[in-house]
Amino acid sequence: MSDSLERLYLAVLAARDLDPATSRTARLFQRGPAKMAKKLAEEAIEVVIDAVHGDSDAVIRESADLLYNLTVLWASAGVRPEDVWREMARREDMLGIAEKLPKSPVKLPKVASPRVAARRPIVALEGRSARKRH
Numbered sequence: 001m002s003d004s005l006e007r008l009y010l011a012v013l014a015a016r017d018l019d020p021a022t023s024r025t026a027r028l029f030q031r032g033p034a035k036m037a038k039k040l041a042e043e044a045i046e047v048v049i050d051a052v053h054g055d056s057d058a059v060i061r062e063s064a065d066l067l068y069n070l071t072v073l074w075a076s077a078g079v080r081p082e083d084v085w086r087e088m089a090r091r092e093d094m095l096g097i098a099e100k101l102p103k104s105p106v107k108l109p110k111v112a113s114p115r116v117a118a119r120r121p122i123v124a125l126e127g128r129s130a131r132k133r134h
């Protein structure tokens with residue numbers, strides 16, 4: 001998925017300077033961050049409404065529109081996809097990926113790699129209040 005988003009981000013950057021009369025992306029850049037934010041919010045609401053109605057095909061279509069509008073806003077804000085992937089990796093390292101632990105006690109490897117050792121333990125979701133992400 002990140003490859004698709006990265007290709008889309010590059011296409012958005014390339015379209016920024018096209019003719020707004022023929023390029024939606026160029027038109028969004030011409031109209032500025034407020035318009036971009038409005039379109040992004042509209043798409044998010046469309047995804048929510050379609051999800052609530054159980055229309056998964058519409059959720060797929062609107063999610064593609066949402067991601068398009070998100071990459072436009074990233075470009076406008078000077079954010080690159082790799083900046084977001086880095087933050088997601090940081091959170092994964094810090095918080096671990098909460099997984100359902102097996103019922104029987106599991107033998108953890110004696111020697112963990114420094115990266116694994118630095119990670120917070122994987123926690124079971126049942127019966128624990130979700131930690132607030134920071």
Ligand SMILES: N=c1c2ncn([C@@H]3O[C@H](COP(=O)(O)OP(=O)(O)OP(=O)(O)O)[C@@H](O)[C@H]3O)c2ncn1[C@@H]1O[C@H](COP(=O)(O)O)[C@@H](O)[C@H]1O
Pocket residue numbers: 008011012015018022023024025026042064065068
């Ligand atoms: N990936 C997309 C993409 N996804 C969605 N959209 C546009 O976003 C719209 C979805 O928003 P809406 O549902 O609000 O559609 P709308 O009601 O017609 O829009 P408004 O009238 O509300 O502005 C779609 O109709 C598409 O026109 C996209 N427009 C462009 N791209 C890509 O962006 C790059 C640049 O394309 P241009 O902007 O055409 O130069 C290319 O790689 C394109 O494939």
